[in-house]
Amino acid sequence: MNNESKLDTVKGSAITKQKSMKVSASVSFMNKKKWKEAGLFTLFVGPVLLAFTLIVLIPFVTGIYYAFTDWNGITGTVKWVGLDNFTYLFSEDKQFQQSFMLTTKYTVVSIILTNVIGFGLALLVAQRLKTRNLLRTVFFMPNLIGGLILGFIWQFIFVKGFASIGELTGIPLFELAWLGDAETAFWGIVIVSLWQGAGYIMIIYIAALQNVPQELIEAARIDGANRFQILRHITMPLVAPAVTICLFLTTASSFKVFDANLSLTNGGPFKSTEMLALNIYTEAFVNNRYGIGEAKALIFFIVVAAITVIQVTISKKKEVES
Amino acid sequence: MGNRYTWKTSIVEILAILVGLVFLVPFYYVFSNSLKSFAEILTNTSALPKVLIFDNYVNAFEKLDFLLVFKNSLIITIASNIVLVIFCSMAAYMLVRTKKKISNIIFMTFVAAMIIPFQSIMIPLIKTAGNLGILNSIWGLVFMYLGFGSGMTIFLYHGFIKGIPLELEEAAIIDGCSRFGVFWRIVFPLLKSITVTIVILNSLWIWNDFLLPSLVLQDPELRTIPLATFFFFGQYTKQWDLALAALVIGIIPLLIFFFTMQKHIIQGITSGSIK
Incomplete structure (x- = not known):
């Protein structure tokens, strides 16, 4: 069969005819093998690449284009408006600017608190406690539940639960109308994200703490170091790679917060807690201003990408050093 | 101490x-x-x-149409996991074993796209999906999860497959096994532990996802648990007796999943994040 096809190519091609039989035979054999390999490659990689291209790549690229248009999703005509959308966002759209600042503030607060509390919880359950396994489960459990349902749970806690605790204890903190005021509603979202995220971060820190060699700690103890010194000079440097991972995870997830924002406050009161993701969503699907929504989404992407690239670069550098 | x-x-x-x-x-x-x-x-x-x-539960269960939305969530999560595992493991295997520039480019594209936040894709995606005729369909949504989940899934498989020695496959090829056979009979069974990690991470994400299904599935018949909870809460605002029972019903499947799979979940999260 192979011989026949070799002959076929020799007969069929005017160019190969001029060359010697031997060379043309090996070329066609190579081609056949190449085609077979390319076919297999397509068979294995093709399906997911197709889904990825249609679902992620094409919408992403067309989205960048739409950011420079007046697309509203209803009329068929899409007009190129240059940088108008961006000028509008930075000069007139106060809500967007406020959302941007709020999201930045939220991200900073939530990165610090989630990591501090997550690390604290990890240190707690790393002790030889009788209840350590149970506690680990308790701390991690909220993380399973999606942000949407968590937000609803806490809506009840803030509205009814806190009021009741305030009545019983008289502590003024619980007597506030938490979701009715911009400042406390902001902290409400932070609390929900801590309740959800701390357990997750704890799991990663526990894994890192388990890798710290006990001999080192024992040796330091014999040399007279106290608990705090051991934590500061032995444990902390050894779990540094985990810190990078956790910072990365919390930054990305905080900046993109949406579900808990929607279900807990829905941006209220008076749009004062509308984070960036919710602001983009509202612009696009409530106001139907797709072009401006896309411009916001593009800025959003650039910020997220910048954060990620910076973090990956730093962590790579650290890996090399250590 | x-x-x-x-x-x-x-x-x-x-x-x-x-x-x-x-x-x-x-x-x-x-x-x-x-x-x-x-x-x-x-x-x-x-x-x-x-x-x-217990009336709250009976009422909420009926008003949520819980059996239906539970079935929808289950079908979407299971089907998405199946397609993600099959197609991403195949693709990752081929990308590792084909030492060409194109493999590297494709792999790097998948990894780089993991940065893109969903908000930067959703607006044109819904338009594209409308053109493809896959809006308002569970299978359309599954196809989207294949697209969105492919980056991380391929990334995790890729890292794992790199550590598998070639000798096993070479022996099988000499014995006359096809490339397809080599993958499914020899390589895939070796991927069991990373597959468990991947399935857990993807399941938690897809099961709890709200925004994408809310944009894709408009028909009430197709709602998932988070969607049904959202509309239920909107409809019965301040009717806490019903709303709270609905929240508990929504959480129970997750708790069951967690307590039966606890060890794997914790392991999966640890290994998934570190890679």
């Missing part, structure tokens, strides 16, 4: 248990109030229920 359980440790233990209780307080409020009458929720929020009322 050694192995001794000192008084210092017992103080830490008490402290830790207190923190644990603080974490459980929201669950306590939701569970205990879901069993009270509406009037009792308003007057007696913090105490345990005086009389247990």
Whole structure:
């Protein structure tokens, strides 16, 4: 069969005819093998690449284009408006600017608190406690539940639960109308994200703490170091790679917060807690201003990408050093 | 410190248990109030229920159409996992074993695209999906999850497959096994542990996802648990007796999943994040 096809190519091609039989035979054999390999490659990689291209790549690229248009999703005509959308966002759209600042503030607060509390919880359950396994489960459990349902749970806690605790204890903190005021509603979202995220971060820190060699700690103890010194000079440097991972995870997830924002406050009161993701969503699907929504989404992407690239670069550098 | 359980440790233990209780307080409020009458929720929020009322659950279960939305969530999660595991493991295998520039480019594109936030894709995606005719369909949504989940799934498989020695495959090829056969009979069974990690991470994401299904599935018949909860909460605002029972019903499948798979979940999250 192979011989026949070799002959076929020799007969069929005017160019190969001029060359010697031997060379043309090996070329066609190579081609056949190449085609077979390319076919297999397509068979294995093709399906997911197709889904990825249609679902992620094409919408992403067309989205960048739409950011420079007046697309509203209803009329068929899409007009190129240059940088108008961006000028509008930075000069007139106060809500967007406020959302941007709020999201930045939220991200900073939530990165610090989630990591501090997550690390604290990890240190707690790393002790030889009788209840350590149970506690680990308790701390991690909220993380399973999606942000949407968590937000609803806490809506009840803030509205009814806190009021009741305030009545019983008289502590003024619980007597506030938490979701009715911009400042406390902001902290409400932070609390929900801590309740959800701390357990997750704890799991990663526990894994890192388990890798710290006990001999080192024992040796330091014999040399007279106290608990705090051991934590500061032995444990902390050894779990540094985990810190990078956790910072990365919390930054990305905080900046993109949406579900808990929607279900807990829905941006209220008076749009004062509308984070960036919710602001983009509202612009696009409530106001139907797709072009401006896309411009916001593009800025959003650039910020997220910048954060990620910076973090990956730093962590790579650290890996090399250590 | 050694192995001794000192008084210092017992103080830490008490402290830790207190923190644990603080974490459980929201669950306590939701569970205990879901069993009270509406009037009792308003007057007696913090105490345990005086009389247990299960009507809330019966009502919420019916109004949520829970069996239907549970079935939808289950189909979407299982089907998405199947396509993600099959197609991404195949693709990752081929990308590792084909030492060409194109493999590298494709792999790097998948990895780089993991940065793109969903908000930067959703607006044109819904338009594209409309053109492809896959809006308002569970299978359309599954196809989208294949696209969105491919980056991380391929990334995790890729890293794992790189560590598998070639010798096994070479022997099988000499024995006359096809490339397809080599992958499914020899390589895929070796991927079991990373597949468990991938399935857990993807399941938690897809099961809890709200935004994408809310944009794709408009038909009430197709709603998933988060979607049904969202609309239920909107419709019965401040009717806490029904709303809380609905929240508990929504959480139960997750808790069952967690307590049966706890070890794998914790392991999966640890290995998934570190890679």
